[in-house]
Amino acid sequence: MASYLLSNDSFSENERIIALIQHLEDDDDEVESERVPRSRIYIPRNREEAGENLWKDYFSDTTVFPPYKFKRRFRMRIELFLRISQERYMRSPNAYDVQRLYSKHEEKHGFKGMLGSIDCMHWEWKNCPVALKGQYTRGDHKKPTIMLEAGTSPLAPFEVNGNQYTKGYYLADGIYPDWATLVKGFACLTDDPRIKFTRFHAxxxxxxxxxxxxxxxRFHILRLAARAMSINKMRRFMDCCIILHNMILEDQGFALSDWEEEFITEDMENRPERIPNRGRDQDVIIREIRDRTVHDQLTDDLVEHIWNLPSAFRTMNG
Known part of the structure; x- marks a missing residue:
């Protein structure tokens, strides 16, 4: 009927419009009737039952699987898994911790006052909000990524080449700024001391x-694009993986040194307090960290210190 009205010139314009609308609605009804109805399929996961089975398999008095099966599945011994909630893995370093880092890095690498090395890694952010995609997308990465970077510099004085410094430092490559808490190698190797320093640095x-x-x-979640919606949740994922990694190394006997194990069993109440840096003016701290004069002086002192090390140092401590 609608097609007849549209093709017949004897009907008014209003009648033609009404017929056209009716014709379109009839077409929509036919299309809707041909569509397969879609609905979300409910899959019963039985999480409570799965939790009970996990307990029976690995944690009950009569376990189904032996301990080596737990280690194979979860990448750690069951005794280590049961210690995950201990406070010492979650706290920030104090002055005693930093001095131990100084001592170990000097013993192994020859650098006095070294806290560690700083580097970065790009982690693809799959569920990055649209409003943030421009901020977290770089030209060399086609998709949004989060740059994961390590490093803080607490107050812990040390001495090198007769000069006193208030903060430790990290070894970094050339993309980082010339800050007092970063020490970089040399691009132009003009003399033997710089050559030796850069070799030790690398x-x-x-x-x-x-x-x-x-x-x-070790952790498959870090090889995949992050599905979290917030940066804070991604940071917690990475913190968790790092803590578990350090716990596994400790459990396997790869602690920094033998006395590390004695330190682990120490009563937490007898530990020194965390380094007190609250209350200091934030602008002063920023200026101290970004002080290029201190950076240059520290680099020169470390070059002199490394140059004076015995030639067999790396062989003895490799």
Whole structure:
């Protein structure tokens, strides 16, 4: 009927419009009738039952699987898993911790006052909000990524080449700024002291360059694009993986040194308080960290210190 009205010139314009609308509505009804109805399928997951089975398999008095099966599945011993909630893995470093880091890095790499190395890793952000995609997308990465970076510099004085410094430092590569808490190698090797310093610097930085690869190999979640909706949740994921990684190394006997194990069993109440830096003026702290004069002086002192080390130092401590 609608097609007849549209093709017949004897009907008014209003009648033609009404017929056209009716014709379109009839077409929509036919299309809707041909569509397969879609609905979300409910899949019963039985989480409570799964939790009970997990307990029976690994944690009950009569476990189904032996301990080595737990280690194979979860990448850690069951005794280690039961210690995850201990407070010492979640606290911030204090002055005693920093001095131990100084001592170990000087013993292994020859750098006095070294806290570690700093590096970055790009983690793809799958569920990045549309409003933030421009901010977190770089030209060399086609998708939004989060740059994961390690490093803080607490107050912990040390001395090198006769000069006093108030904060430790991290070894970094050339993309980082000339700050008092960052020490970089030399691009132009003009003399033997700089050549030796850069060689030691590159050797020490290999530890952190391998760290992200080890983490991604151990924890599958870090190899995939992050599905979290917030940066804070992604940071917690990474913190969790790093803590678990350090716990596994400790459990496997790869602690910094033998006395580390004695330190682990120490009563937490007898530990020194956390380094007191609250209340200091934030602008003063920023200026101290970004002080290029201190950066240049520290680099010169470290070059002199490394140059005076015995030639067999790396062989003895490799």
């Amino acid at each position: 050797s020490a930085r290999k530890d952190v360059e391998r760290a992200f690869g080890v983490l991604q190999g």
